[in-house]
Amino acid sequence: MISAAMRVGLLLGGIGNAVYVLKKIQKSKIANEEAVFWVWSSFIIVLFAVFPGLPIFFARLLGIESSANLIFLFFIALLLVRVFQLSLKLSALERKIVKMNQKTAIKEKEKAEL
Secondary structure, eight states, X not given: OOOHHHHHHXXXXXXXXXXXXXXXXXXXXXXXXXHHHHHXXXXXXXXXXXXXXXXXXXXXXXXXXXXXXXXXXXXXHHHXXXXXXXXXXXXXXXXXXXXXXXXXXXXXXXXXXX
């Protein structure tokens, strides 16, 4: 069973996070792709708060003793996946920077030789 305090915390956290992300979207401070992830995360948090039977059902289904443990496990796993995705993006950007620096160095050398 999810305690009332945890439900209120989930509800406030989910709504607060969604409002914060939506404000960042309005100010163009976050890419739409990133915003979708955070809005969906907020939606899931609110869903767990409004329907406490969902995490209880999935906890029993997966053999997890407490629905709170399931919620923590779910979000830890979700954030680990997100960190991995961001690592992939970072690696791609680092490769692009190296290529751009190499091209710039070649062009500068060619200019210097003229």
